[in-house]
Amino acid sequence: MKEIKDEIELMDYLNILWKRKWLIIVPALLCMVVAGVFSFLLPAKWEIDAIIQPSKFFVQTESGQFEEIVVVDPIQIAGQINEDSYNRMIAAELGIDIRDFPRLRAINLKNTKLVRVSLVDGDVGRAKSVLTSLFSHIKTDLDEKAGIEIKNIDSKITSNELEKLRTEEEIKILKKKLRITQIRKNEIDAEMSNIRKRIDSLENLQAANLERKAGSDSETLALLLYSNEIQQSLRYYDELNELLSSKKIEEEDINLEIKNGEKRIKQIENTIDNFKEMKGRIDYSQLIKEPTASVRPVSPKKDLNILLAGLLALVIFMLIAFFLEYRDHNVPKKSEDD
Numbered sequence: 217m218k219e220i221k222d223e224i225e226l227m228d229y230l231n232i233l234w235k236r237k238w239l240i241i242v243p244a245l246l247c248m249v250v251a252g253v254f255s256f257l258l259p260a261k262w263e264i265d266a267i268i269q270p271s272k273f274f275v276q277t278e279s280g281q282f283e284e285i286v287v288v289d290p291i292q293i294a295g296q297i298n299e300d301s302y303n304r305m306i307a308a309e310l311g312i313d314i315r316d317f318p319r320l321r322a323i324n325l326k327n328t329k330l331v332r333v334s335l336v337d338g339d340v341g342r343a344k345s346v347l348t349s350l351f352s353h354i355k356t357d358l359d360e361k362a363g364i365e366i367k368n369i370d371s372k373i374t375s376n377e378l379e380k381l382r383t384e385e386e387i388k389i390l391k392k393k394l395r396i397t398q399i400r401k402n403e404i405d406a407e408m409s410n411i412r413k414r415i416d417s418l419e420n421l422q423a424a425n426l427e428r429k430a431g432s433d434s435e436t437l438a439l440l441l442y443s444n445e446i447q448q449s450l451r452y453y454d455e456l457n458e459l460l461s462s463k464k465i466e467e468e469d470i471n472l473e474i475k476n477g478e479k480r481i482k483q484i485e486n487t488i489d490n491f492k493e494m495k496g497r498i499d500y501s502q503l504i505k506e507p508t509a510s511v512r513p514v515s516p517k518k519d520l521n522i523l524l525a526g527l528l529a530l531v532i533f534m535l536i537a538f539f540l541e542y543r544d545h546n547v548p549k550k551s552e553d554d
Contacts, residue, residue, distance in 0.1 A: 236537035244529035251525030260513035264343040265334035267505035271362035273498040287361040290324040297322035306349045347507040355501040380484045387477040394470045401463040
C-alpha cells in the first residue's frame with residue numbers, strides 16, 4: 217500500500233514538472249545563454265608555473281654514503297611564498313601595484329625536494345616576469361646559505377691541510393732522528409766488534425803466557441795485567457751491548473711513529489678528498505622548469521559556467537513550479553462578489 221502511495225506521489229511530482237515544463241526549461245536556457253555570454257566576455261587567464269630546486273649539498277653518513285641535504289626545507293620555502301613574503305619586493309621591482317599583484321601558490325612536489333610555484337593571470341608576460349623575479353630573490357637567499365656551507369668546507373679543508381703539513385714536518389724530524397740513531401747504532405756495533413777483537417787478542421796472549429811456565433815476576437805481572445784488561449774490556453763490551461739494545465728499541469719506536477704519521481697523513485688526505493667531493497657536489501638553486509604558460513586558458517571555464525548556470529536554474533525554477541502548484545491548490549480563489 218505504501219509503495220502504491222509513493223508511486224502516486226512521484227507521478228504527481230512528475231505531472232507538476234511536465235505541466236510547468238516551459239516555466240522550468242525556458243528560464244534555465246536563458247540563464248545558460250547569459251552565463252555563456254558573460255564567460256565569453258570575461259578576459260582569458262592562463263596558469264603560469266615554474267619548478268625550483270633549492271640549493272643543496274651532501275653530507276657523508278656513518279656508513280660512508282653521501283646523503284643529499286637542502287639548505288632550506290622545500291616545505292618552508294613553499295610556506296614563505298604562500299604567505300606573500302616576496303610579493304612587495306617583486307611588486308616594487310616590476311612596478312606592479314600591490315593591490316593588483318597576482319596570487320602566488322607554491323607546493324613541495326611529493327617525494328621530491330622541488331618546489332612548484334604557479335599563478336593565474338591574463339598577462340602571460342607579466343606572470344613570467346613575476347616568477348623570474350621570485351626565483352631571483354629565492355636564489356639570493358638560498359645561495360647565500362650554500363656559500364656559507366662552502367666556506368665551512370673550505371675552512372675544514374685548510375685545517376686538515378695544515379694538520380697534514382705538521383705531520384709531514386714531524387715525520388721529517390723523526391727520519392732525521394732515525395738516521396742519527398742508525399749511525400750511532402752502527403758506531404756502537406763497530407766499536408763492539410773492535411772490543412771483541414781486542415778481547416780475543418788479549419785472551420790469546422794470556423793463553424800463550426799460561427802455556428809457558430811462570431818463571432819471573434814480570435811474567436806473572438803481565439798475566440795479571442792481561443786479566444784486568446780483559447775484564448775491563450768485557451765490562452765495556454756489556455755496556456756497549458746495553459746501549460746498542462736501547463738504540464735498537466729507540467729505532468723501532470721511531471719507525472713506529474713514522475708509520476703512524478704516514479697512516480695519519482693518508483687519513484687526512486682521505487678526509488680532504490671527501491670534503492672536496494662534498495664541495496663539488498654543492499648545487500646552487502636553479503630552475504628545473506622555466507616559467508611556462510598553460511596550453512589553454514584556465515579561466516573563465518566556459519563549459520563549466522554554462523553547465524552550473526543551467527543546473528542551478530533548473531533547481532530554482534523546479535522549486536518555483538512546485539510552489540506555484542501548491543499555491544494554486546491550497547490558496548482559495550476570491551469569489552466574483554468579493
